[in-house]
Amino acid sequence: MVYFVIIFLSMALISVFGIILVAPIIKFSAIKIVLTVVILTIIEILINAFFATVIRRCLPKKWFSTDRKVFIAKKTERKFYEKIGIKRWKDKVLELGVFTNFHKNKIAKPNDNEYIERYILEANYGVLIHAIMLPLSFLILIFGNLKLGLFFTLPIAIVSVFLNLLPLFILRYNLPKLHALYRMNKVKNEKSKNLP
DSSP, X not given: OHHHHHHHHHHHHHHHHIIIIIHHHHTOOHHHHHHHHHHHHHHHHHHHHHHHHXXXXXXXXXXXXXXXXXXXXXXXXXXXXXXXXXXXXXGGSOOOGGGTTOOOSSOSOXXXXXXXXXXXXXXXXXXXXXXXXXXXXXXXXXXXXXXHIIIIIHHHXXXXXXXXXXXXXXXXXXXXXXXXXXXXXXXXXXXXXXXX
């Protein structure tokens, strides 16, 4: 919900800014400015969707398995996330598990390591997708001339970067907890196997 509010509010602000300050310079009507902002926002969303799909569908799963620690935030990074209040807002950020048929907004089966492995896999994919989208959000700049770039495409790219940072922070913050749960389940399973 928060994502949609940010997107529509950003579109409205960029459009109002364009109508008041930019229209006289570039000779665009109010309607043309609003349509330009809407079209460029859709293009930005499609750029994000394209690269997310390519990464998720084309890169091998073994690169994202539970033994890949590169995706996990270190202690100092997690402290930074806590300082910016991640616990207050993390549940308000849009979760797009619907596209992979695996939701990451809550741990449905905390005692099932097969499920936890899949959760970590999907979270690792998400970390890479959102990290790569930080610079790739600026690809939108090629869809406009210099005037459009300064007044419309650049603000849209900046909003996209912000909207990719939030889930990136959340995923990296949650991964150490998932790994701890995974290890704890493994120990429990080993103990239960050794029982007579």
